Amino acid sequence: MAACSECGAASRATDFCDNCGAALGAPTPAPPKPAAPAPPAAEECAACGAVRYGRFCEECGHDATQPVPEGGVAVPTPAPAAPPQETWTAVVSADRAWFEEVRARNGPDAAGLAFPQFCPERRFPLVGRQLTIGRRSRQRGVEPEIDLTGPPLDPGVSTVHAMLVPAPDTGWQVVDLDSTNGTTVGDGNPLLTPNTPRRLADGDRIKIGAWTIITVHRD
Template sequence: MNATATCPNGHVSGDPDWCDTCGAPMRGPGPEAQAQADPAGASAPTGGIAPLPCPHCGALNAADNLFCESCGYDFTTGQAPEPVAPPPAAPGAPDGASAGDPVGVTAAAPEPAAESGPAPWVVVVEVDAGWFALKGELADRPLPPPSTSTVPLRLHTSMVGRTSQSRAVRPEVALDTDTAVSRRHAQFVLEGDLLSVVDLASTNGTHVVKAGAVPDDDVVPLPSGVPTVLADGDQIFLGAWSRLTVRRT
């Protein structure tokens, strides 16, 4: 069973990575605690590896971070976070102007839409009772009823994880009911027809099992940050009961 923990800002959270209340990382001081400890923000780090600036927003991050803690920039692939949608147009404003735009100034052109048409790969998401028999101690709730859903993989990167509104985490493959899955657990990377999966330093690991095989106690999690090329029918096991099967269309 997953135990609750207290975040650096004093909130009780059931998530091992991020506080469910304020979104602070559970393994380090949150923004409130940092502000109290160093109100001027001028304390320089001592020892260890110096933090690195995010190329997208400039915020400092630990050298081993896979994502920017401030804006969500992906250090592994170089993908910038999704832009925030502009506010609705004010009544009587010119076409293309939002409610916050000065009169006569038009908003920037919208981002191009994601590719349409058939996806080269899909991932089939299922509840797996066999994996639960191996990893059920990670769960904080009983095994849910069997279910199956299919997610097309069209983007260059598709995140696997659990949705968090406070951290603006919106994974393409959302496993929200399996709390043994990290918020940013893994991601699929599509290069032409080649599909790979990368573990994003998840708490409980990402496990790849070849098509038709059954996982056992000897299955080894993937090393974090290292892409693993997938074949049609390969299975990815993660969390307490989640199985993802990739299929070439």
């Protein structure tokens, strides 16, 4: 007796099932594949008149299921661009007035100092978490970001003299790193307390060494 592949009943016949009449031994036909969905028809956007495929208009974004607002679809106003971050620059130069002040303050010890005849300005962008001010020393492994090695060499600048660090909110601060000759900001001010940050304003002049002025500018 053969088992029907359709209903599972045993059948004495060998050609057709006694129970359901299905042909015995014939493969069960595979179900037809569903037809692929038809692509959305092209329609005209009620808001802007552009050709639209689907619910939302690619030109103006109008939802075809919603009524058109008076005056058409409002174009969203782009968010204002974020203001550019502040950028600062340190300008290094030799200053005759500062040189004369150092000579007058140090007396005979400064008699051998000579103001450099040629000292071009150098510019250093203030970027990063800290910028060391000093003189390069391969022997000590010192590579300051603001390198005052020269020429001309300012003998009053320590190998590791000071440091510029970002202020908590914006801007920069200067820290004297317990240098030999100290650091001053502005005219007539005392030496900075070592290892104590001092807030800088746009245009402040940092005085170090025998003639070196570092002026910070907000670009």
